[in-house]
Amino acid sequence: MDRILTYNDVVMPAFMYGTAWKKEQTARLVELAVDSGFTGIDTANQLIHYQEALVGEALLALAKKGVKRESLFLQTKFTSVSGQDHRTPYDQSADLTTQVQQSFKSSLKHLHTDYLDSYVLHGPHSRWGLNQADWDVWAAMEEYYRVGTTKMIGISNVQADQLQELCEKAAVKPMVVQNRCYAVMGWDKEVREICKAQGIIYQGFSLLTANQDVLRDPQVWEIAKRVGANPLQVIFRFALQIGMLPLTGTTNGQHMRDDLEVLTKFELSTDDVQKIESIGI
Numbered sequence: 001m002d003r004i005l006t007y008n009d010v011v012m013p014a015f016m017y018g019t020a021w022k023k024e025q026t027a028r029l030v031e032l033a034v035d036s037g038f039t040g041i042d043t044a045n046q047l048i049h050y051q052e053a054l055v056g057e058a059l060l061a062l063a064k065k066g067v068k069r070e071s072l073f074l075q076t077k078f079t080s081v082s083g084q085d086h087r088t089p090y091d092q093s094a095d096l097t098t099q100v101q102q103s104f105k106s107s108l109k110h111l112h113t114d115y116l117d118s119y120v121l122h123g124p125h126s127r128w129g130l131n132q133a134d135w136d137v138w139a140a141m142e143e144y145y146r147v148g149t150t151k152m153i154g155i156s157n158v159q160a161d162q163l164q165e166l167c168e169k170a171a172v173k174p175m176v177v178q179n180r181c182y183a184v185m186g187w188d189k190e191v192r193e194i195c196k197a198q199g200i201i202y203q204g205f206s207l208l209t210a211n212q213d214v215l216r217d218p219q220v221w222e223i224a225k226r227v228g229a230n231p232l233q234v235i236f237r238f239a240l241q242i243g244m245l246p247l248t249g250t251t252n253g254q255h256m257r258d259d260l261e262v263l264t265k266f267e268l269s270t271d272d273v274q275k276i277e278s279i280g281i
């Protein structure tokens with residue numbers, strides 16, 4: 001269960017390590033995550049929340065220890081001007097195709113690599129529909145997929161109607177979606193259902209931070225006790241069993257190992273999964 005296959009036949013890890021908000025600790029934590037067993041790393045070329053260059057520093061240190069680039073799955077994002085501060089990795093006055101090209105090139109440089117495993121659009125320009133700017137950015141990303149400098153392309157922070165439209169009209173539909181999951185929204189059920197129908201991998205983030213009520217729920221504690229896990233592990237296992245690829249943002253080595261343990265340590269029954277699905281709705 002520790003590997004999954006995308007619709008375009010890329011093998012990717014079933015659980016990924018997220019590097020948002022790690023600041024100057026980013027390099028140390030990425031190294032620790034890989035040493036702890038993570039092979040998938042998520043970042044973004046967006047200095048407000050991520051230190052992509054420090055992810056790259058960790059990769060250099062790991063390479064010195066014999067960790068090969070091909071053994072890792074590197075995912076980064078293009079973030080448009082509205083998601084950036086003044087430190088954009090591109091010329092803000094350039095057209096969008098050029099912005100994507102400059103951001104992509106800078107990501108490769110930061111990560112000391114000549115290809116990405118996954119390149120993700122951090123989010124459409126608006127919450128409502130897709131506009132010409134989104135199509136321009138997507139077309140520029142598709143080009144990197146066509147020439148093979150990224151094995152996959154994807155989209156984040158996407159609404160169900162936007163994803164549906166992208167799948168219908170894009171030359172290359174996304175291989176991956178990355179969204180925040182709230183239990184009260186059925187764990188993003190509408191978007192997950194489109195992903196399932198289209199064969200798109202759904203990556204869920206803030207599974208713990210966005211669902212503190214679920215973590216406190218006595219039913220989750222009861223399940224955790226029965227399967228010999230802690231409630232956080234139960235949530236990650238639940239995510240896996242409903243077909244998600246979870247992201248964790250832990251900063252702790254023991255928690256990294258605890259999180260990865262859910263891939264193999266225990267299973268939830270159908271009844272457990274249904275119980276968790278109904279909490280908060």
Ligand SMILES: NC(=O)c1ccc[n+]([C@@H]2O[C@H](COP(=O)([O-])OP(=O)(O)OC[C@H]3O[C@@H](n4cnc5c(N)ncnc54)[C@H](OP(=O)(O)O)[C@@H]3O)[C@@H](O)[C@H]2O)c1
Pocket residue numbers: 017018019020021042043122156157178205206207208209210232233247248249250251252254255256258259
């Ligand atoms: N696309 C986007 O717009 C977007 C937005 C947000 C996030 N993301 C991605 O998703 C990643 C994860 O997001 P997140 O940081 O919100 O994830 P998260 O895993 O839901 O939250 C991290 C928190 O959970 C705790 N935690 C994790 N495993 C634990 C364990 N086994 N035991 C106890 N505590 C545990 C961590 O505490 P400790 O540090 O003490 O373990 C930390 O406080 C980000 O790093 C980023 O890559 C993407």
